[in-house]
Amino acid sequence: MALTPAPFGSALPSGWDAHVHVFDSAAPARAGHYQPVHRPLADIEALAAAHGVGHLVLVQPSVYGTDNRVLLDALAQTPGRHRGVVVLDVGVPDAELDRMHALGVRGVRFNLVSPVGNGPEAMKALAPRLAERGWHVQWYANPGDLATIAQLHQGSAVACVLDHLAGLHTLLPGQDLAWQGLTRLAGQGAWVKLSGWYRLLASAPYGLLHPAITRVAAQMGERLVWGSDWPHTFFASGALPSYASVWEPVVNALGHGAALRIRDAGARLYA
Template sequence: MTAAYLPFHPDPSKPRFQVPAGAVDAHCHVFGPAAQYPFAPERKYTPVDAPKEKLFALRDHLGLSRSVIVQATCHGRDNSALVDALRSSNGTARGVAVVGAGVEDDELVRLHDAGVRGVRFNFLKRLVDDTPLETFTDIAARISRLGWHLVVYFEAEDLERLKSFLGELPGTVVIDHMGRPDVSAGVDSAEFQQFIRFLDEHPNMHVKVSCPERLTRAEPPYDDVVPFARTLVERLPDRVLWGTDWPHPNMKSHMPDDGSLVDFIPRIAATEALQRKLLVDNPMRLYWPEEAGR
């Protein structure tokens, strides 16, 4: 398979918005390089190489301090590229891995020692094959012993089917990309209001106000996504995270400018207090708890 989506932006702008000291990109990826870390045979898409050096250079360019690297489906359950990036980060990166039901305890400990602090469950049928929910339940119980949390990725239309299962998961659960709402329907839509109620009913649920470039039905600067993200930030200030999603895998319509994505932040978190919670306090509490509050 050849690369199936646009390459990442070659020259992202320098953000106008200056993030607070210690800001965390809580959702980004590394891909390959494929010659060293081959992509999974069962992958649904093939990315371009996006190695750790490029990620860390972008982090510095944007004025960010730390990264949370999330394993993507193109690498399957082989977390080798993720682990290599974590070990090369001098403690400035943490990871979210993908594991199967048969993962050995020794492997979980190895991942923990490298900096992994969570496991991702992906329910997008266009990206992964179906997995019995019982498999996820077993994994959730095992990783909770390490103090890890769960990251879940689903479409808004799947919430009704998954909400009972998700509501019973132990510990902290982080929902990717605002639960992927239909932004054309507006924040008052029944679908998004159901999502809000679900978050209200489950105080262990956190949510990433990320990926306006995926959710928009318009062009940058993603005006149609602002009300959704701002609603979540203001309603759940202690349970929101933000990330670039670099290198924006499987994007086919346009490739966002990561500098502009940083400039999106003050539009959804209007005060310095909200910006600090979103970018520093909340991700530090989840991924660097030993340093949180210093």
């Protein structure tokens, strides 16, 4: 089922897209990584609003490393409307963290998939200062990392958010130990982003992922958010999936009412 377009002239839609990236073709990108196409905030704002989504979570892409200027500049364009998840050096000054918080940053991304991402040691070093500000830790990880992440968050005051269905791809056996790791994380209060379907060995319309989506939803309860993963760096710039096509798996797997609640849950996680 497709998203319902918002009526022209209506108030800002309540829905949240909890995983998008913005790119500035003039900004320096890391050598040896993909070279992003220019994708400004205005493009995704217009696309999302036409489908009932008025709030975005801008996630720092690995291609920019710890240089968060593109993301922070985008947040400053519409104060209070959107939120951000950044990537940090462990030595970042407290004053910079406070400035980021004022702009709308609410989390820090740690990437165990990309070779240029921050990992567990950086998380442990930053965690006390993140907890002081009520920020969370967002993990882009493989299924085999879930047990390690659960251990890192044991007794931690910092909430955990797992990107892209926690990496639980279509070829993962139903009895894989990763599911035990997810169960442990669920007990610790972790959240999961329903996003990045094409990163999970699936193709549109992603029906092969419905069992995993349903199982994750049963474990996580109300701690689910949805993200489009726009602008879909997995694809060539001229072959991007439609916005509706990456929303429909949530509706088809969980039902329309549950899907809408998930789409609105960003208001709680990113308050």
